[in-house]
Amino acid sequence: MDHAAPKLEMPEQVRTFVRWVGDGRKLTQTGRVTLADAKALVKLLGTEDVIDPTIGDRVYRTGSSQELLHLTLIVEWAKAARLVRKTGNRLMQVKKNARLLDDEEALWRTLFTSFDQLGEAFLPDGFGESLLRREFAPAIRAVLAWLYHRGAPVPVEDLCEITWDMASAPYVLDHATELQLDHLRACNDRDTKQALEALRSLGAVTFENDAAELTELGRDGVRELLGQPSPGDPVHQLKITLLGVENPPVWRRVLLPAAVRLDDLHEIVQAAMGWENAHLHAFVDGRTQYSVPDPDLPYRDEREVRLTDLVKPGGRLLYVYDFGDHWEHEIVVEEVTAAEAGKSYPLCVAGQGDCPPEDCGGVAGYEHLVEILAKPDHPEHGDALDWLGLDDGTRFDPARFSLDEVNRRLLGA
Template sequence: MTTAVTKLARSCEAVDQIHRIVAWVGDGKPVTPKGVLRPAELRRASEATGVPIPAKFRSAADVPRWHRLWSAAIATDLISLEMDAAKAGAPQEFIPETWLTAFTAALAANFDDEEGVAALHVGRAVLTALASGRVKTFEELAHRVWHDLRTDYHLDVGRLWSSMAYEESAAPQLTELLAEFGVTAGPWKLSELGKWALAEFVRRGDDLVAKEPYVAPGRVCQLKITLMDVSPACWRRVLVPSTTTLGELHWVLQAALRWDNDHLHGFTVGTRHYGDPAFDRSDEYETTVGEAFTRARQRISYTYDFGDNWRHDIQLERTLDIDEALTYPLCIAGKGPVPVEDSDHRTIPFDQADINRRLSSIPVEEDAPFDAVIEQIVVDAYGEEEQIGSFLTVLDDVLTFPAEASVLGHPVTVLELRYEDLLRGPFAVCQNSHGTGEITLTDVCFPPDTTAAWVHAAYRHFLGADPFPATARPDWHWPPD
């Protein structure tokens, strides 16, 4: 790395503007839930920093130059997002490595690519084309870049570049970005800094954006979960370890919002969708909460029941040290009633103690130790009919009738269990204030801290359904001594 590269990195227009923005942010400025300045605040920022903005705009994220600089400042830790405010970070010298982080973040913001990998590929293709010395117009640049990226559809770079190539303001935005970061030295010519950036793009590849989890292991995430589109407002504040997977977070959400896990669900993290891989989603158990959030992305979403479409906003409010005196996950606050699942306008009031009881009973891992339980129950059974009958025998033994239970969130009393044929399957005779009826055993939910709940969870797991919450009983065995 030459002295010229270092000098160019420190003196480029973008770095100067970033420093002015950071100085203006100071001890804190309010931001929207998406982590950007509100329009009125952005106008004040523009006046104070000299960074130009258009007369009319909908959101700060829609002002290309400002959004690039803001994203670069966050990526380099010069600005941090905490709760609903942006704060200036510790001062640091803009060495080429810091500049490269800022430039990579600006590319991602320019191409609206939250993950940053596809934008990185576009940036590499642009710099490669400029390094050839054969590009004199934006049309020639578009042709060369498209030729370079045509096999990268798995990263969706084609969509990014197509939108760039056919949008009227695309060429000015891209040339402005390259110039303000000192990548170009005159029209269509790379500077020494641009040549160094290209070499780093080629040498390091996707590792430039494939960083460690935003929230490191050993930390706790304070999450605010808001159920959208309901009145009165309904939210819960929970603490979870940063290593909690999205699959495990699903169970936290089920407990915190009193859902019954009777429907499909999914997470949206940036442009990615997580859930059950069988439904063409990325595996929710392969991504942690600490990995789902980034410096710029402080919110993700969760949808439960794609029919009723219960949407949840999940905001990372702050991170904390682990408190050995606490048991995680933990609900620490909340407000507003939650709708009763599959009911007409009935609600359940916020009950922090009940939520924490449920949280203490959820499966700790994706594959709770049900296999050993199932093996003990069905070991002597021949065929599916006898296997189902074996579960009924065990439940009959561990239950004392009448037994407390619930169905779709409604309390019932189980009077007895019956099993007449495999086609119909086992069912429970249940009673509530409206009368007595028969409910399929699969849909009956026993109190999580009971042995019946543990056996029933194994039964649902055996059938291929998600188990209802149950306190693990690793020492339980069948038949009893």
């Protein structure tokens, strides 16, 4: 990755570009900056894009401004930030947002919060397209959350692993060949580094020894982007326990903003425990059930209720997942603490036990499955391994728990 600073940092490049647009600039029939204008902008903005590059003894003529990746990023970022817009075959300034050009802090914040919209705008498509291109928003938010959570330099290869996990999750890759997977991983890593480089040009991250770290400006931006509490704001400490599973028990201790809504709490429980969010759920406070509104079911809309509306410190709430297997979770508000500087929330601080597999038959079915896997001579042992996709029963460990894995899942909650 080339860490050299461009001639102009991104906010200044965007500001200069928007002022260049002025009263409007003609676009091509495909809605791109004309090649003549692109050549002028490369020099004006110092993008370091190469026009008509020479490779070996051959000159490859630039046929469209779309081939100039750094310029394309600037143009598309200005669009995403609503500083310019396409009207017919012209690119126009958005007059009501022109004030941002003279407000350095507001311009930076607008560019930062619109960055996750840019995946399909500046990352390559076609044969070299990565899965990250279409899953850019959740993946890049997970990267930013992890950088915020760690509060220290993170190896770029670890961030590439995060984007791969997030970007590949919606796809079934079981039948992909090793060559295909290698190609997809290479494209993912390339685009992750390209995204980090764009954030560097914005001043949100810095690099040292192939590791990335948020700047103070970046930390402020991520805190606001993710709705993180400010230092000193109230934080609830919850203990989430899967009821009925005792050998070993399965529980998580999680810190989260006190103002969390129940729909967000649902996502947090799913990530903390390790469920796949594949079934219906409901919160029960003893009198009312809360979930996704459904005209055929007696639920109150969980989006309209916050945890603090239902439970005070020391209080309990029931969370039911998968009405067939009927997994019950007890959620106890153990105490209210204060958010600490440098920490990211939600944050798991302790736990025990692995999450049962989905669709295993509830508590009784899970206990039976554990018994089968512990006995290689059991007549159902082979079928259980096939169902779980395991080669060896010893790879199934009900006591397994990784704090880092839980917190990585919480990044997307």
